[in-house]
Amino acid sequence: MPELPEVETVKKSLEGLITGLVITEVRLFMPKIVKTPSPTLFSDTLAGKTIKRLGRRGKYLLFHLSDKHTLVIHFRMTGRLVYSPPQTEPAKHTHAVFRLSNGDELHYTDMRQFGTMALMETDRLDTLSGLKDLGVEPLSEEFSRDYLKKQIKRRRIKIKPLLLDQTFIAGLGNIYADEALHRARINPEKTAANLTAREIALLYRAIREVLEEGIANRGTTFRDYVDGMGQAGSNKEALRVYDREGKPCLNCGKPIARIRLGGRSSYYCPKCQK
DNA sequence: AAGAAGTCCTGGGCGC
């Protein structure tokens, strides 16, 4: 599930290879993944554009193009974007192929078809639903301990679903949210406003640490995630609670529990995370 | 206004 560290890794793995290249042709096999504009206009407008710079906002990957356009990709759960030599047979579930001016290609695949793409004029990006409402970037300077404290104190929802709310903090998903809460020893069901100052300080640090480690390990691969070169990340080895139901807590040895919060699995240690 | 539920989709895991 590409979360912030995975999208950042895709960005880093691709930018050195494709910056400066021209998108010469777009083949779209699954038109419905394009949110805007129409599939034909999407392909036609992209053709001939130069890739100026890659960016990332939350879990969105951004291709800043010539003519003041930006291509926006969200991978959701199983989306992949892989740099491929010419005439590579598209893998199963390949929905789009971007041909580049050096002859190589970018293959976009997504088994579940949840991922989306959009092409916009760059100065209209703030109108794209989802992107426009994103909260603070957790690795930016804007995300300070005071900011987190102020924001958390005004919310009555449980801390776990709050961390997953992309309008609160951009880029955390189920894996890194659980890991941050475990590291900060906070129960996922605790009401956000009831966190102590100490807990918020620990959470602040934990969020940054788990994301930075995720990036350093080139992302977490369970089954589907790979970077722009098709390589899996190694951060699964570093996970301390996620997907470890029944296994011993690495702090105290008690079995990790799993509950459902807001329709999602939450893994936590009942002893360490009171 | 906040929060719950429904929606999209496929492969894997399970029970029998």
Place this chain on the structure above:
DNA sequence: TGCGCCCAGGACTTCT
């Protein structure tokens, strides 16, 4: 072994 059922999950929309 093989069939069929059900679940996971991110974010948006719709309902309460």
